[in-house]
Amino acid sequence: MTTYLLSQWKNQPGGPQNPVPFMLSLGSATTSLxxxxxxxKTFDDWGVLTSTWFEVADYLSTIEKLSDDTSFTEHRRAALLSSKVAYCLGDYAGALQLVLGAEDLFSLSPRPAHPEYGQQDELYVNKIIEQAVDTYKLAMRDNTKIDQRLENLLNRIFNLNMESREYRQVVGLALDTRRLDQIERAVKASDDSTTLLSETVTKVLGSQLDRAFRSKVLDVLLRLFSELQEPDFVSINLKSTCKKSRW
Incomplete structure (x- = not known):
């Protein structure tokens, strides 16, 4: 019966309107799991949420409660829905915190633009990624404990760029987030390690990185230069530059 009602409501002329009865059902003890x-599942859809989020927002705490209940089969989707509502409210820090509970259900690849609700998913995904990177950068800078779920999300972002062979982007992100392991990973995966190393040295020397971290980065780059099977004149010079610039 609920499936039929949801379908009729979603596809009514003018699109979905007045979601309150369904939101009340979410918080009711008489509604089955x-x-x-x-x-x-129905509301975790921009086709529904775009026109109803401002009313759904009044029941955000109800949805969050479901996301915290691991016995609820769709608790991760409830976390994703909560995140989208927080995003619509302009609470980007809250949207990030909530989406961490969605884990891999949060896709880093946005859905294509829709003729009715446009690029909502792309805007949402990009904002979450931006917020995640900024939050991670701040935590690394201040040497504060990082939520393992945030660490997992950053690793997924790195992995996506690695799979796309966007090695320069990986290096740039790694410098921003102080992930030396990802710099090394990108350089070793590149078909032109020497060029990527050279570009990274130039970027580091021209950056505003603090002295201690810059020294650590140059140590890694120096080691990677040393591991080149056939170092050429350029790489030898850059290796020398790394040594001199560490201090």
Missing amino acids: REKELIV
Whole structure:
């Protein structure tokens, strides 16, 4: 019955309107878990949420409660839905915190633009990635404990760029987030390690990185230069530059 009602409501002339009855059902003890799952799945759709989020926002705490309940099969989707609502409210820090509970259900690859609701998913995904990187950068800079779920999300971002062979982007992100392991990973995976190393040295020397971290980066680059099987004149000179610039 709930499936039929949701379908009729979603496809009514003018699109979905007045989501309050479904939101009340989410918080009701008389609503079955199966029905709650169907409601959460239906609302985790920009085609529904774009026109209803301002009313759904009044029930954000109800959705969050479901996301915290690991016995609820769709708790990760509830976390994703909560994140999208927080994003619509302009609470980007909250949206990030909530999406961490969605884990891999949060896709780093946005859905294509839709003729009715446009690039909502792309805007959302890009903002979450931006917020995640900024939050991680701040934590690394201040040497504060990082939520393992945030660490996992950053690793997924790195992996996506590695799979796309965007090695320069990986290096840039690694410098921003102080991930020496990812710099090394990108250089070793590159078909032209010497060029990437050279560009990275130039970028580091021209950056505003603090002295201690810059020294660590140059140590890594120096070691990578030393590991080149056939170092050429340029790499030898850059290796020398790394040594001199460490201090």
